[in-house]
Amino acid sequence: MSRNKRDELIRNALKIFYRNGFNATGMDLVAKESGVSKTSIYKHFRTKDELILAVLRLRDEDFRNWLFRRMEDLADTPAGQLLAMFDALEEWFEADGFQGCMFIKASAEFQNPSDAINRQSYAHKELLVDHFARLAGAAGFDAPRALARELLILKEGAIVIAAMSHDPAPAMEAKAIAARLLG
Amino acid sequence: MSRNKRDELIRNALKIFYRNGFNATGMDLVAKESGVSKTSIYKHFRTKDELILAVLRLRDEDFRNWLFRRMEDLADTPAGQLLAMFDALEEWFEADGFQGCMFIKASAEFQNPSDAINRQSYAHKELLVDHFARLAGAAGFDAPRALARELLILKEGAIVIAAMSHDPAPAMEAKAIAARLLG
DNA sequence: AGGAATATTTACAGATCAGTCAACGTAAGG
DNA sequence: CCTTACGTTGACTGATCTGTAAATATTCCT
Numbered sequence A, B: 001m002s003r004n005k006r007d008e009l010i011r012n013a014l015k016i017f018y019r020n021g022f023n024a025t026g027m028d029l030v031a032k033e034s035g036v037s038k039t040s041i042y043k044h045f046r047t048k049d050e051l052i053l054a055v056l057r058l059r060d061e062d063f064r065n066w067l068f069r070r071m072e073d074l075a076d077t078p079a080g081q082l083l084a085m086f087d088a089l090e091e092w093f094e095a096d097g098f099q100g101c102m103f104i105k106a107s108a109e110f111q112n113p114s115d116a117i118n119r120q121s122y123a124h125k126e127l128l129v130d131h132f133a134r135l136a137g138a139a140g141f142d143a144p145r146a147l148a149r150e151l152l153i154l155k156e157g158a159i160v161i162a163a164m165s166h167d168p169a170p171a172m173e174a175k176a177i178a179a180r181l182l183g
Numbered sequence C: 001a002g003g004a005a006t007a008t009t010t011a012c013a014g015a016t017c018a019g020t021c022a023a024c025g026t027a028a029g030g
Numbered sequence D: 001c002c003t004t005a006c007g008t009t010g011a012c013t014g015a016t017c018t019g020t021a022a023a024t025a026t027t028c029c030t
Helices: A003-020 A027-034 A038-044 A048-074 A078-094 A102-109 A116-138 A144-165 A170-182 B003-020 B027-034 B038-044 B048-074 B078-094 B102-109 B116-138 B144-165 B170-182
Strands: none
Touching (some): A027 A038, A048 A116, A078 A144, A102 A116, A102 B144, A116 A144, A144 A170, A144 B102, A144 B116, A170 B144, B003 B027, B003 B048, B048 B078, B078 B170, B102 B144
């Protein structure tokens, strides 16, 4: 299996895990939907957990790249980008196949703090906070890290309610709150 | 199995599902930890999903009772109670065995909008909004429902980050935001 | 006490789970 | 053509999954 094939497998597994959940998805299904045998998968990933970790690494890169670029496209100033995050989120909530945040779900299914999947899920959120804090610092706010954490809470709350209600409205509701924090 | 026994079974199943997750927990484990046979469980609940729905009904009652009473104990005015919600949340986050919100997790594991578990999970959040809106109305706010939705987003965001980070700090971070909305 | 109705149990079915193994196909180098 | 090395496969293991059937305890009414 070439590097391309391997990446394609991870990408395929991502789609299936995101749609079906982690524990609810068997490796047989991943193999079938990816057009390879289960044994081939286990040649590259020693366990299902390792495949999940690879999936989460891909998702982390993809999501941060998408979100940060979208924020840059939508606004020029650092403060404007922080506010524009919620417009980007609304686009995501409205997109076909939106099913909430993969890291929240991974953390919920693998709750043990010593589990690598649990730790890696929260690490994604920390990377988001880092970026928000950089922008908040550049925008001249007094306590950029505290503001970044507040924006993270708004973002995660909006994602959870949008996913549970199958309705993108929380994006703009969270934006209204963020506007007061950033104003 | 008496009504008491049945309730005790549901309560037991709640603990196990909350600790282990829904899909990851087998009915054999529920039976063993509850001290009854699996067949006895299936005499009262036709499927595992029905048991989960009963668990969620119990959790909905327990959690709303606890939260609303705690809010009343901590503050006298409606606006004060809305703010005090975040103090109550902090107590919850600090409690032993805190593992996030059961309804968020249920919704994440049963994502199909036509699934009764999915619908019932969001129904719990709607009941919370109803209560917040009543308090916001009593406090004299202009758009009580909109404010209630914003508080819900703050609450869910705090829960998710507290659970993922294994740290109760998001309670006070969310409270700081709420103070601005309520001030 | 005796028999009917109700609980509860053990044992099992059939499917699916994560993960493995021996056999097979295939491509490169001589 | 032959061998070596390697990627891939179908078939399998033992465990676990949800749910059930037949048999056994227990309760309750007469």
